[in-house]
Amino acid sequence: MRPSRLAWGVVCLALACTPRNAPPASGGDVQPAIDSIAPTTGQAGPAYPIRVTIYGSGFAEAGNVVRFGPVDVRDRPSTEGGTRIVFSAPKVRPTGTEAPPPALMPGTYDITVTTPEGTSNVVRFTLTSTP
Numbered sequence: 462m463r464p465s466r467l468a469w470g471v472v473c474l475a476l477a478c479t480p481r482n483a484p485p486a487s488g489g490d491v492q493p494a495i496d497s498i499a500p501t502t503g504q505a506g507p508a509y510p511i512r513v514t515i516y517g518s519g520f521a522e523a524g525n526v527v528r529f530g531p532v533d534v535r536d537r538p539s540t541e542g543g544t545r546i547v548f549s550a551p552k553v554r555p556t557g558t559e560a561p562p563p564a565l566m567p568g569t570y571d572i573t574v575t576t577p578e579g580t581s582n583v584v585r586f587t588l589t590s591t592p
Contacts, residue, residue, distance in 0.1 A: 509591065515527065
């Protein structure tokens with residue numbers, strides 16, 4: 462955890478720090494929070510791609526990790542000043558082997574966002590059966 466700007470200022474006065482050594486002014490220790498997602502449901506199966514938008518606050522400019530159930534969607538940038546992340550909902554679970562990845566089954570999946578400052582609250586997305 463980074464020191465607060467006030468604490469850093471006191472330390473810098475004592476140690477004669479230069480401005481480039483100071484912690485960043487923006488963001489500072491703001492844990493990510495999800496307000497909502499859109500859409501909240503979509504059809505399972507690779508034939509039905511789904512772009513999901515996460516609305517919230519405290520997202521990093523780059524490098525956010527969106528966890529969709531058992532799958533990490535890495536290195537997602539945010540827009541709108543750290544308040545939106547757009548990602549494609551995963552439809553399969555990577556295996557890390559040569560075996561074909563298994564499909565994510567219809568059901569409800571937790572979504573979180575992780576930044577260097579922490580992990581957000583949970584919201585849920587439902588994959589429905591294909592028609």
